[in-house]
Amino acid sequence: DAGVTQSPTHLIKTRGQHVTLRCSPISGHKSVSWYQQVLGQGPQFIFQYYEKEERGRGNFPDRFSARQFPNYSSELNVNALLLGDSALYLCASSWRLTSGVGELFFGEGSRLTVL
């Protein structure tokens, strides 16, 4: 069984551009969460989607948006990129909304560099 897959693994953008990051959860998992990890820090929660609905949003500006598709894959979009958006973007999936009683599975991340 494939794990959580993210694409692209690495990308370089310039300030002001737009980026789309993709995540495919483990088969059967309906919840996808996105996290931003700046170098040297712990991940920060951005969004959670469950059954195609947003179920949680972290303290990020409106330049960040996401959606979940009928097959439970997800996209994270960031507009008007800033240098500070350079980070590792992690996707995590779980089979239900409250992963507290199950395991959480992370992808390898998409490393975004904004120049």
Next chain:
Amino acid sequence: KNEVEQSPQNLTAQEGEFITINCSYSVGISALHWLQQHPGGGIVSLFMLSSGKKKHGRLIATINIQEKHSSLHITASHPRDSAVYICAVKGRDTASKLTFGTGTRLQVTL
């Protein structure tokens, strides 16, 4: 003050040593995760705890809900244990949002 604090930030140990990493949190939680992150970014879930103690191989995790504190222990450490260990807590709301500590970077040498 961060909601989740870990100590130490960096830890160097020799192969075979017993290692303890600590995590303190300031919010009410429903669960606490210990995660391992290798260079390059991939994160693996080691434990999910809501009370007591769990053991998996050479790894032991404990949690004291009253004191809002958890520890991760590694017995007979090995260079392949070198990684960043991250504590993350899940609040009591219905979503799965995790709040992460900044991680403990462990280096185990021969």
